[in-house]
Every structure is written in C-alpha cells, then in structure tokens.
Amino acid sequence: MTPYIHHVKYYECDRMGIVHHSNYARFMEEARCDLLEQLGYPFNKMEEEGIVSPVVSLSIDFKKPTTFPDAIEISVAVKEMSPLKITFGYTMKVGGALCIRATSTHCFLDSTGRPVAYADRWPDLTAKLTALIK
C-alpha cells in the first residue's frame, strides 16, 4: 500500500510548538480512511450502507515530536483480525525518522447498533485486509 502523507497544519501545534498529541488519533483516522479507499471500500460508502465503525481501543507511543510544516509519512498495517474486530498498526515518520508507533481496534455496527461480522458482509475487503497482516 502507498503510505499516507499528512502535512502538519499550523493550528495543529500547541503552546509547546509541537503537534498536540490528541491530533495523532486524527492522523490515524485519515490514514485508515485512505487505506480503505485504496482497497476500494471508502468509509463513506460503508456509512451509506448504514454501517459505522467506532474505535474500541487506541494506543500511541510518542517517540519524537513533529511540527509545522512537517510531512508525516504514515504506514498502516493490519495487526489482528477477529470475527468482530480489526486491529491496525501505524508507524509515522518524518524524514525517515520514527515519530509515532500506534494501534487502534475497531468494530462495525449496523443501524440498530448490532455488531457486524465484516467477513460475511465484505468478503473481498476481508481478503484484502488479511493480505496486509504483519
């Protein structure tokens, strides 16, 4: 997959002059959306099907700060797939130097709030994600 590039914005930096740590959860979401689009299942299509995908858990290790106007290269891998949940792993680099290592786990809910077995619903996407497991 092509890594996703996030160009740091001025307003994403805090009083320490660096990207506020909460923003990395947003960059992870951007990279995840980009991955799904690259795989042919853009997130807004899932929403049109009545599926939402809330975050179940999140962890971020901050190795090195980033700041405006850095270009952050974000690589996303699939770390784990269970019948109802998928865990993604992320590395973020600036100029080749590791800045962030992170994971996020997601489930899928239909419009009644019930968990969706994504392998039944999107077998093709599931095959593509399985191929990305590292």
Added chain:
Amino acid sequence: MTPYIHHVKYYECDRMGIVHHSNYARFMEEARCDLLEQLGYPFNKMEEEGIVSPVVSLSIDFKKPTTFPDAIEISVAVKEMSPLKITFGYTMKVGGALCIRATSTHCFLDSTGRPVAYADRWPDLTAKLTALIK
C-alpha cells in the same frame, strides 16, 4: 442573562502561545447553547424536534489575545431578528478587558432542509429572545 465562562484549555493554544483564532467560533457556540438553556430551550431539544440551526454568517474582531488558563467571560445579546434568521452579538472579556467582539447569524431548518419560521414554532422562546435585543 448570566454570562458564560469558558476556561481556556491548554490544547486550545497554538504555536504563538495564544488561543487559536478558530476556537472563538466554538466558544461562541458554547455561549449560545448556554443562553438557549438559560431560556429553557436547550439545543439538544431542538435537535430532538428535528430542527437544526446552521450558521449563516460569522464575524469576529480580535482585540486582545487570550491564553491558558484564562477564564473568558462571554456575554451574548440578540442583535437582530428577521422572520427566518437571528443575529447574536458577543463580547468576550478576561479580567474586565475586552478581547473579542463577534456576531453570528443563524437560521433553522426542519428535517427536510426547509427553513423554519421560529416565531410560529416557538413563540415563547421568540418573546424571550426579543427581550434580549440590544
């Protein structure tokens, strides 16, 4: 009406060390929600009735920066009421000193996206807002 107090958060400050200007539009929304609640028409009740209230226009004059951990005192007045739109005026002060003067104009839309004549729908709220015109 009781002014609304916004306590500036660390993450609201930018690389200049001051509150990023985009955040004042959020503080205005907070103060507006608080006003509606004080008047007995909390915004979430409007939403439950199927009404949303998008912003039509916005203007902000920045007189003096604010920063963490300032307590910003926000006063809201009604500046103008037309059949489909309401304009609010805001002043924000820290320690008595004027920091921000702003206005925002809003309409009301029903679930089909059609404009709502608020005076017909909420005559009591309309009377209360009219009393706040300055």
Added chain:
Amino acid sequence: MTPYIHHVKYYECDRMGIVHHSNYARFMEEARCDLLEQLGYPFNKMEEEGIVSPVVSLSIDFKKPTTFPDAIEISVAVKEMSPLKITFGYTMKVGGALCIRATSTHCFLDSTGRPVAYADRWPDLTAKLTALIK
C-alpha cells in the same frame, strides 16, 4: 495562483453530518499558508525571523455545507493592503458550486509585540501580494 485543495476529514464533521463551521477558519489558514509558500515566503520562515501574524478580524458567509469526503477548492485573493494590515478574500467551492465566501485581516508583530511595516521588511513579497489585489 494555484487554488489550494482541502480534503474534508471525517473528524471535521459535526453532529449535523457537515463540516463544523469553526473549521473553515482553519481551512482559510491552510490556504493562506499555501499562498505564502507559493510566493516564496513560507509562514515558518517568517516565524524563524521572529515575526508572527495574528488575525485582526474574520468574516465568513456560509452558502452551502460541505462534508466528508469533499475536496474543497480554495482560492485566495488580496482584497486590501494598508501599511500595517493585509486583508485576504477567500472563495471555497466543491464541484464548482460556491460554498463559502470569507475574508480575514492580519497584521505582523515582531518579537517585542510591535507592529511591523511589511512593505519595508519584505518588499519583494509586498510586490507579489500587490499583484494579487482584486
């Protein structure tokens, strides 16, 4: 100048399902930073020279909502230049349709907080900005 493209992020949308209005002030900043970079005076270089450029005033007219995953095309023009202030004008379009019309006025301050006469400091940038007046 080449218009700036902002790709709307999922997290920029609010409970109405559309981009929260406060975010447009951020998109304006992005487009302004891009303009300065196109003109050869990236904002971070100004900061390295000890100059900051706070917003003096801001106005936004909301014509049409935008949402994830719209690509917003933002054009920036110079509307007015006085010895200490510059006013930019913005139009934002999605698929050719006008969504936002906005202006922002900025000054420049040195590290002691004193206003900077930008024409003296950056004559070349001033000439380029003057050429963009509409």
Added chain:
Amino acid sequence: MTPYIHHVKYYECDRMGIVHHSNYARFMEEARCDLLEQLGYPFNKMEEEGIVSPVVSLSIDFKKPTTFPDAIEISVAVKEMSPLKITFGYTMKVGGALCIRATSTHCFLDSTGRPVAYADRWPDLTAKLTALIK
C-alpha cells in the same frame, strides 16, 4: 481528589453523533491540569519555570459513547511513578456508567530538552502524587 467534570460540547461530536474519540485525549489533559491545580502545582506555573511535560504514551479503552450535552465525570489516579516518568489512570463516567478507561505517561523536560527528575525538583508535589497511587 474532586473528580473533574467535562461538559460535552456540540462541536466535539462527529458524524456518528457521538464525541469523536480523539477528544478524550483532550479531556484527559483537562483532568490532569485540574488535578495539578488541586495539588497546588498548576501546569502554567511549571511552564513559567521552563518545564514542559510531553506525553510519552497513551492508551484509551472506549466502553460506551458519550454525546452532547453529557456531563462526563473524570477521576484521575496515579498508576506508576519512576524517576523520570509518571503514569496516570483515568475513568470517565456519565450518570454512573463507565464510558472510558485510559492511561497516559508523561515525562518532564527543561528548556534545553533534558529530562527532569521531578522528585528532586518538586518534592512536595511528588509526595502528594505518591499518596494518590492506586
């Protein structure tokens, strides 16, 4: 310690209608600032001493969504203290129901970017934090 109350804002909710997950990292920061203030060491005083306190790592478990206008009750405990790092634990509840469980680890850096042994610098604060270990 008195729990910290965060009143959810309209603009903190996303297109799913719930608080966007990235915001919880901000609420954690608010609660941490409040704790330090309750202990007599407000964060801005640390900054005035030339100390910053970046986040080293972060983890959040999302148990139950929150939304506008929920009042989130946030309790902060100290989970671990090593010579250069402190780990805080957080629980967030709405109406008594657990919504979020989270941790964050922080270090302290002086103006040259060197790690600060907080026990030497702030023995009184260290004693108070030690008393909060659970």
